[in-house]
Amino acid sequence: MYRDHTCGELRIGNVGQIVTLAGWVQRSRKLGGMTFIDLRDRYGITQLVVEADAAAELVDVATSLGREYVIQAVGEVVERQSKNPKMPTGDIEIKLQRIHILNKSVTPPFTIEDESDGGEDLRAKYRYLDLRRRPLQRALALRHRIAQEVRNYLDGQGFMEIETPYLIKSTPEGARDFVVPSRMNPGQFYALPQSPQTFKQLLMVAGFDRYMQIVRCFRDEDLRADRQPEFTQIDCEMSFVEQEDVLNMFEGMMRTLFKNVLDVDIPNPLPRMNWFDAMDRYGSDKPDIRFGMTIHEITPLAQGKGFGVFDTAKYVGGICVPGAADYSRKQLDELTEWVKRPQVGAKGLIYIKFNEDGTVKSSVDKFFSPEDLWKIGEALEAKKGDLALILSGDSSRKVQTMLGVLRLEMGSRLGLRDPKVFAPLWIVDFPLFEWDEEENRWNAMHHPFTAPKPEHLDWYLSDKQEDIAKVCANAYDFVLNGNELGGGSIRIHDAKIQQRIFEILGFSQEEAEYKFGFLIHAFQYGAPPHGGLAFGFDRVCALFGGCDSIRDYIAFPKNNQGRDVMIESPSKIDQIQLDELEIELRKPEQESLPRSPRHP
Ligand code: ASP
Numbered sequence: 001m002y003r004d005h006t007c008g009e010l011r012i013g014n015v016g017q018i019v020t021l022a023g024w025v026q027r028s029r030k031l032g033g034m035t036f037i038d039l040r041d042r043y044g045i046t047q048l049v050v051e052a053d054a055a056a057e058l059v060d061v062a063t064s065l066g067r068e069y070v071i072q073a074v075g076e077v078v079e080r081q082s083k084n085p086k087m088p089t090g091d092i093e094i095k096l097q098r099i100h101i102l103n104k105s106v107t108p109p110f111t112i113e114d115e116s117d118g119g120e121d122l123r124a125k126y127r128y129l130d131l132r133r134r135p136l137q138r139a140l141a142l143r144h145r146i147a148q149e150v151r152n153y154l155d156g157q158g159f160m161e162i163e164t165p166y167l168i169k170s171t172p173e174g175a176r177d178f179v180v181p182s183r184m185n186p187g188q189f190y191a192l193p194q195s196p197q198t199f200k201q202l203l204m205v206a207g208f209d210r211y212m213q214i215v216r217c218f219r220d221e222d223l224r225a226d227r228q229p230e231f232t233q234i235d236c237e238m239s240f241v242e243q244e245d246v247l248n249m250f251e252g253m254m255r256t257l258f259k260n261v262l263d264v265d266i267p268n269p270l271p272r273m274n275w276f277d278a279m280d281r282y283g284s285d286k287p288d289i290r291f292g293m294t295i296h297e298i299t300p301l302a303q304g305k306g307f308g309v310f311d312t313a314k315y316v317g318g319i320c321v322p323g324a325a326d327y328s329r330k331q332l333d334e335l336t337e338w339v340k341r342p343q344v345g346a347k348g349l350i351y352i353k354f355n356e357d358g359t360v361k362s363s364v365d366k367f368f369s370p371e372d373l374w375k376i377g378e379a380l381e382a383k384k385g386d387l388a389l390i391l392s393g394d395s396s397r398k399v400q401t402m403l404g405v406l407r408l409e410m411g412s413r414l415g416l417r418d419p420k421v422f423a424p425l426w427i428v429d430f431p432l433f434e435w436d437e438e439e440n441r442w443n444a445m446h447h448p449f450t451a452p453k454p455e456h457l458d459w460y461l462s463d464k465q466e467d468i469a470k471v472c473a474n475a476y477d478f479v480l481n482g483n484e485l486g487g488g489s490i491r492i493h494d495a496k497i498q499q500r501i502f503e504i505l506g507f508s509q510e511e512a513e514y515k516f517g518f519l520i521h522a523f524q525y526g527a528p529p530h531g532g533l534a535f536g537f538d539r540v541c542a543l544f545g546g547c548d549s550i551r552d553y554i555a556f557p558k559n560n561q562g563r564d565v566m567i568e569s570p571s572k573i574d575q576i577q578l579d580e581l582e583i584e585l586r587k588p589e590q591e592s593l594p595r596s597p598r599h600p
Pocket of ligand 1: 195196
């Protein structure tokens with residue numbers, strides 16, 4: 001037996017026992033002739049001590065230990081002279097009788113402690129060492145715990161976990177597919193699933209009325225911060241349900257997770273906000289409602305006073321930052337530069353300070369009287385001491401979106417976005433389509449299988465663009481603290497409606513048949529009404545862990561360039577493999593490895 005206890009287990013009640021531990025040497029140090037060793041495993045750290053008068057052989061081995069050596073240690077649990085209240089095992093130590101070195105380690109490239117001295121790239125290259133660190137061990141333990149809770153809850157509700165294939169045909173979720181060439185069918189390719197969307201709908205046709213899967217999805221997108229090309233969803237689908245049934249089921253799941261994992265009670269029922277309100281008031285379809293500072297339109301109040309920028313704008317709107325009237329010239333200049341960054345994209349920023357003494361000061365004093373400014377203040381719900389920040393432009397959505405970004409920034413600057421505060425809500429009633437200006441066509445806002453609201457029948461049958469624009473869906477997102485954690489919809493189960501939606505989306509009949517014929521056919525064999533949703537599992541874990549980055553919650557993530565720097569992937573492949581796949585590269589000399597014998 002390698003061990004009879006873990007390194008996180010022993011307490012004062014174990015004093016007097018002879019125990020055997022195994023683990024990694026985090027540190028060893030000599031102090032007044034004694035050797036102290038911190039022995040680590042995933043359960044914790046236990047201090048081992050070799051007394052000055054111990055057998056010379058033992059002292060020799062103890063002093064020879066390097067960082068990350070794997071050892072087995074036998075000794076007696078004793079009460080510590082100087083206790084360490086910060087460690088769960090801090091009341092005891094092990095007075096060693098024997099040490100076996102199970103394996104040596106070369107010097108690790110960084111210190112494997114809570115706070116490592118290794119930079120991000122180095123830690124990514126040696127991810128298996130980084131994963132020995134407690135913060136990452138905790139993160140993965142949390143992930144495991146959440147997965148168990150999800151499975152328990154959904155199992156209790158009669159959901160079946162069913163695996164769907166990874167080598168499939170394109171699923172349209174708005175990203176590019178990762179493709180896999182088929183050797184047996186030269187010139188043909190599988191696509192990796194962007195989600196199991198079509199398969200879960202086929203499972204509904206097959207009668208598995210409650211399906212769930214914790215499943216990997218693949219999307220080839222330009223990687224924005226904190227996106228991963230492969231990520232995990234909690235994917236679910238239900239038959240014979242309306243939107244209300246789906247929302248209740250998954251509100252229940254999230255409530256259970258919050259309670260069982262974090263001991264947090266979330267509101268019951270959860271607030272719901274319609275998509276249009278979210279856009280108007282928060283400039284985002286994933287509003288952070290931990291704080292107010294909502295957006296208000298002030299176009300009528302801002303126009304007709306001779307200020308050209310406002311007079312020529314289609315929309316003028318603002319937010320009111322509480323208690324920020326004392327912002328200095330320098331701070332305001334900095335903020336103006338900030339909104340001009342490409343990430344925000346504003347041309348400039350107008351401010352009004354509503355001073356404590358009742359006076360007002362603004363960057364447009366020339367055009368607006370104090371009374372005019374206070375009227376604007378009223379519309380923005382400003383009080384004395386507040387600062388109004390105003391943007392304008394020729395598209396209300398664009399300006400609202402910019403104000404939304406500014407609002408989040410001001411929320412952060414004012415410390416109103418505490419990760420320990422949780423403010424979940426549902427966003428509902430999404431438009432079914434969004435206009436793609438570049439491509440000059442309609443896109444599905446969610447995906448093409450989302451059902452239009454039945455009461456909007458006339459609009460989606462109409463051939464007028466303005467009618468199509470008005471069609472809404474029974475689609476919903478679960479939003480937490482400014483993040484979309486999940487989303488889904490009631491689906492189309494009528495082959496004719498599905499064909500009409502494909503038509504609006506610009507798929508020719510042949511194209512629709514080629515891409516989704518299997519689904520359209522399946523719908524002809526008694527497809528039940530159905531709907532579902534998927535949660536981004538990595539993000540759920542990160543937010544539950546109070547962390548912004550999902551990378552810490554994935555054992556082996558990719559970096560910002562979509563690379564795994566540990567295994568050095570993606571990488572070139574062998575010419576033999578290319579030949580077998582009948583693939584020719586445009587620049588063969590650069591792009592493939594030379595022919596080499598196949599490994600057994
Ligand atoms: N397949 C959708 C997605 O990946 C979720 C759903 O509609 O259930 O976003």
